[in-house]
C-alpha cells in the first residue's frame with residue numbers, strides 16, 4: 001500500500017515535470033531542434049521595400065554557432081556577392097570590383113540588402129541557451145498551436161538584443177513568434193515563423209517573416225527552399241582565401 | 246509762415262546743428278548696418294541656396310516626406326526626359342541634379358582586412374560636366390589638398406577624415422553602401438583631393454563624388470535625389486518663386502508619390518523663418534532706433550525749448566495759440582528730420598557703397614573658407630534700406646520734438662513770461 | 668459805454684501757493700476809455716504785471732469781471748483769446764523780447780503773419796511802422812546789432828504794426844537810460860495822438876509817470892488812487 005502510494009506520487013511528480021519543463025529546458029530543446037554541427041540550405045529573401053519587391057536568392061552554409069557563409073545567386077546584380085562570418089568578423093566580397101570589405105562597428109546595424117535584417121542579426125549566435133536566461137511567463141495558443149510564453153534576458157551586454165519575448169510551440173520546440181527589444185524596452189523587431197515542417201527528426205520553419213518595427217514597410221520574408229543538417233562541408237568554404245575565387 | 250520757420254531754423258545753429266548731427270549720424274549708421282546685415286543674410290541665403298536648397302528644388306513627393314533623411318531610394322529614377330521638359334519650361338534657372346547618400350569608406354589590405362574604415366556622407370553632383378556645381382560648393386576655395394576630380398572614380402574627401410584615416414592622395418578605396426533598391430553597392434574610388442566643409446556633420450566624413458559615379462554606385466541610371474534650380478539672375482523674390490512653385494506643382498504633381506514636387510528656398514531648412522526673422526529684426530531695429538534717437542532729441546529739444554520760452558511767450562502775446570506753436574515746432578522737426586535723414590542717407594551711402602563693390606573679406610580675420618559661408622561679405626544697398634533708415638530718422642525727430650514740445654502745455658501762459666523777466 | 672475799451676469790476680486774482688492762495692489783486696474796479704494814455708503805478712510786487720496779463724488775456728481773473736473790447740476774459744476760449752490778442756492788442760515788455768534769429772523787418776512782420784494779409788499789404792504796414800519809429804535804416808539788422816533803445820523801438824513797431832486798439836506796455840523803460848526812455852515815450856505819445864491807439868503802462872519810473880495823463884496807483888494789489896491830469 002505504501003509502495004503504491006509512493007509509486008503514484010512519483011508518477012504524479014513525473015507528470016507534473018513533463019507538463020512543466022523549466023524555461024532552460026525549453027531553450028535547450030529549441031537549440032537541439034534548430035542547430036546542428038553543419039547546415040546547408042538554399043533560401044530566398046523577399047524584401048518588400050516602399051517602392052518595390054525584390055527577391056534575393058542564396059546558398060548558405062553554416063558550421064557550429066560561429067561560422068557562416070552565404071553566396072547570392074540572384075538577381076543578376078547581386079549574383080556572386082559573398083558574405084563570410086568567422087566568429088565576430090564579417091566580410092563581404094564584391095565580384096565586380098573583386099574586392100573584399102570587412103563590415104564592423106556601426107555598419108553592422110545597417111540593413112542587409114535593404115531587408116528588415118541587419119548584418120548583426122545575421123551574426124547572432126544561434127544558440128539561445130548560451131546567450132539568454134529564460135523566465136516562463138505562462139502559456140497561450142498562437143496560430144492554433146499550444147505555446148510557452150518566455151521572456152529571455154541576455155547574459156552579456158555584448159548581445160545585440162537585451163531581451164526577447166518568444167512563443168514556443170510546446171510540441172515541436174519551434175519559436176513561432178518573437179519580439180526583440182532594445183535596452184530601453186522599445187520593440188525593435190518582430191519575427192513570425194510558419195510552414196513548420198518535419199525534416200528528419202526535427203521540426204523546422206520554412207518561412208519566417210522579419211519586421212523591423214522602426215521602418216515602415218511590409219517586412220522581409222525569408223523562405224527556406226531546401227535544408228540539410230549535419231552534411232559534410234569542406235573547411236575551405238569558411239576560409240578567407242576562398243572568398244575571392 | 247513756412248519760410249519763416251525755415252529761416253528760424255537755419256539762422257539758429259543751436260536749433261539745427263545738434264539734431265541734424267544726431268539724426269544724420271543715426272541714419273547713416275542705420276544705412277550701413279542694415280545694408281551690411283542685408284548683405285550678410287543675402288550671402289547666407291545665397292550660399293545656403295547653392296549648398297543645399299537651390300532657389301527651387303524638385304523632389305519626389307515621397308522624398309519630400311522624409312526630406313531631412315535624404316532618402317535617395319525615394320528619388321527620381323531615370324527622369325532625364327522629364328527634366329528636359331522642365332528645363333525648357335523654366336529657362337530662368339540653371340538646373341543641377343544631386344544625390345546625398347551614406348556609405349562606408351574602407352581602406353583594406355590586399356586580403357580585404359580593413360586597415361581603416363569610416364562612415365561617410367556622400368555628396369554627388371555634376372563635377373565633370375561644368376563648373377556650376379564647383380562654384381556652388383565653392384570647391385576651389387575650400388579645397389585643402391589635391392585637385393578636383395576629372396575622371397570617373399575620383400572623389401574628394403573631408404580633410405579631417407582623410408587625416409583620421411591616414412590616407413594618401415591617390416589611395417584607392419572601397420565604398421560600400423546600398424543601391425536605391427537596397428542591394429549592396431560597391432565602388433572603387435580614388436581620393437584625389439580633400440576639402441574643408443566648414444560644417445561639422447560633413448567634416449566628420451563627407452565625400453564629394455561626380456553624379457555619374459554615384460548613379461552607377463547607387464544603381465540609379467539617369468536618376469537623382471534632388472533637382473536644384475538656381476536663378477540665373479540670382480535675385481530671389483519669395484513671392485514670385487512661391488507663385489512659380491504652385492504653378493509647377495499644379496501642373497506636374499499627381500497622386501503618384503513619385504511624382505515631382507517643387508519646393509521654394511523658403512520652404513526648406515527653416516529659411517522662410519530666417520527671412521521672416523530678418524524682416525522682424527529690421528523692424529525692431531527701426532523701432533529701437535526711433536526710440537533711442539527720439540529720447541536723445543527729446544532732451545535736446547527740452548534744452549533748446551527752455552532757451553526759447555521767450556520766443557514762445559512773445560508769440561503767444563502776439564496772438565498765436567499754444568496748439569499752433571506746438572504744430573510749428575513739429576513742422577520744424579520735420580524739416581530738421583528730413584534734412585538730417587537726407588544727410589544721413591548720403592553719408593550712409595558713402596560709407597556703404599565701397600563695401601558693396603569690394604566687400605569685406607572675412608578671411609583676413611582668421612575665418613577659414615567654408616562651403617556654407619562666403620568669405621567676402623558685401624553690403625547691400627537698396628531702396629528698401631534707404632526707406633527703412635530714412636523714415637525712422639524723421640520719426641525720431643518728430644518723437645523727440647513731440648515729447649519736448651508738451652512742455653509748452655505744462656506751463657501757464659503767464660508763466661512763460663515770468664521766465665522772460667529774469 | 669461804447670467808448671469803454673476795458674471795464675474791470677470787483678476783480679480779484681489769487682495765485683495758489685504752498686500756504687494757501689495769495690491774493691495778488693484785490694477787488695479792482697477800473698475802466699479805460701478809447702484813446703487813453705494811462706499807467707498803473709506801484710512798487711515791485713504790487714500786481715502791475717498781473718493786471719496787464721489779465722487785460723491782455725494771457726491770464727484770467729479769479730473773481731469779478733474783466734471786459735476787453737466787449738469780451739469777458741474769463742469766458743474766452745484759448746482760440747478766442749488768441750484771436751483777441753492777434754487783432755486788437757499789442758504788447759511791449761521791459762525785456763523787448765525780440766526774436767534774435769529774425770531781422771528787424773521780420774520781427775515787425777511776424778504779427779501780421781497770423782492775419783490774412785498779402786505780402787504787399789504786409790510790406791506796406793511794416794514799412795509804415797518802421798517809419799513811425801525811425802527804423803527804416805535798420806531793416807536788415809538783427810536785434811543783437813541794435814542798442815537797447817533801438818530794440819525797444821522795434822518792439823513798439825511790432826506792437827503797432829497791426830494798428831491795435833490797445834497797447835499794453837509792461838515797464839517799457841526799465842532797461843533804458845533817460846534819453847532813450849524819453850525818446851520812446853515821445854514816440855508812443857505821438858502814436859497815441861495820431862492813431863488814437865490806447866496805451867496802458869505799468870511802471871514805477873517817474874519819467875513815465877510824468878508823461879501819463881492818468882495815473883492809477885496800486886499798492887499790494889489794491890487801487891489806492893486814480894488821478895487824471897487836466898488837459
Ligand SMILES: Nc1ncnc2c1ncn2[C@@H]1O[C@H](COP(=O)(O)OP(=O)(O)O)[C@@H](O)[C@H]1O
Nearest residue numbers: 682683689691710711712713714715716717718
Ligand atoms: N504765477 C504766480 N504764482 C504765484 N504768485 C505770483 C505769480 N505771479 C505773480 N505772483 C505774485 O503776485 C504779486 C504781484 O506780482 P506782479 O504782478 O508780477 O508784480 P509787479 O509786476 O507789480 O512787480 C507778487 O507778489 C508775485 O510774487
Ligand SMILES: [Mg+2]
Nearest residue numbers: 715716717837
Ligand atoms: Mg512786473
